[in-house]
Amino acid sequence: MEDIRKxxxxxKTLIGPFPTFNVENTAAHPYELFLEWFQVAIANGVHEPHSMTLSTTDPNGYPDARVLIIKDVDQHGWYFASSSESEKGKQIEQNPNVAMTFYWPEIGRQVRIRGKAVKMAKEDCAQDFLKRGTVARAIALLGKQSTIMNRQQDADEALRNQMAILREHPDLVYPSWTLYRTVPEEVEFWQAQEDRNHIRLKYFFEKDHWSKHLLWA
Ligand SMILES: Cc1cc2nc3c(=O)[nH]c(=O)nc-3n(C[C@H](O)[C@H](O)[C@H](O)COP(=O)(O)O)c2cc1C
Structure with a gap:
């Protein structure tokens, strides 16, 4: 125990060097700044920059969180996809308030988004589903995400069977596959500084426009 503590x-965390974050000249809409940061992340070789942690709450208000990938970002929000019958899907159904957290260690940046998850139209969900790889589609079509499984071998066997079905019917769409859009209400951009005097800029949606403020680190 002593050793692990040591x-x-x-x-080490936040080793740097880090890109410059000029807080004087930031975009009016947080999605524009997110896209700028996303490009910097890609240019700096950030591993899986489209991965984020999605936080939800269960009916008792108890938080839950897991990593997902985003599918798109635009002026309306951040998009992710999953089964509406999964734990997260059920949690979103009863409480659409979610948080999304991106951490890009190579450039010392964190982005935190709070907002409401809304379901996209059925056609958009189906399109998203059909763009997934064959194995990912087969697994989703099993319709068992987040349910209890007896043995790992059960998954192998079920997947083999489902792959055979998909070969016969490649256009199958899992009806509970859902593309969600997180409509943002608050977005915080956090930039590490090598001298540890980190920078935080937070956007707030107020009625019909975005305002932004610096925060103490
Ligand atoms: C890098 C990464 C990406 C993932 N992407 C997705 C995804 O896009 N959709 C999804 O349903 N699960 C994805 N998962 C699996 C989720 O983390 C999670 O295990 C699953 O969705 C079940 O979560 P739930 O029980 O809270 O509903 C991903 C996991 C990792 C580590």
């Missing part, structure tokens, strides 16, 4: 305490 290893943890000696582990």
């Amino acid at each position: 290893v943890i305490r000696q582990s």
